[in-house]
Amino acid sequence: MADASPSFALGDRVRIVDLGKAGHVRTPFYAREKVGVVDHVCGAFENPEERAYGREGGRRVPLYRVRLMQRDLWPDYEGAPNDSLVLEIYHHWLRPAREQEASR
């Protein structure tokens, strides 16, 4: 099964979406619907959501490190305004985000 959506590049603004998917997923709830920037393109790996049920050898999915601002994640964040957090997120949990688009 080919992946039609384009891959993201370093510096791209992305929104982590909420796929509402049950089972073994690796995108934490607190990061869903947040907007960040691609910090590193890690390569492509088999989808752990499939491997978790023994389905090995499937299509490889691009994995990215996405940098999120702490103040976007936590409404009451009291640390430095430029504090950030980097999460590894698989391609299918990401959508392109516009320049002005904010976290929800």
Add this chain to the structure above:
Amino acid sequence: MAERLITDIGGMPDGEVPRPDVPMLFWEKHMIATFNVLRDKGVFNLDELRRSVEGMAPEAYKKSTFYGRRLDGMTDLLVEKGVIDREELAARTAEILRAGTRDHG
């Protein structure tokens, strides 16, 4: 909306994180070694272990430990895959405990 996994607790209110200095027990080392061998031989993969642990009953998960969860997750996977039989495992465990181990006098 999918239910939040028992392991997905980032940002949820909780008390202080206890950081006790706990020495590693012999069975824990033995279990990790067994786990690594079974994973390297392709009996299961790490994502399956995570899925198995996430499927634990919440109360059992909370009462357990890092190694306890891994042991139970691994055992459930081996039963699921037909590698071991639960009754056989229980019988052998009882036999070993009767004889005594380094961790169980």
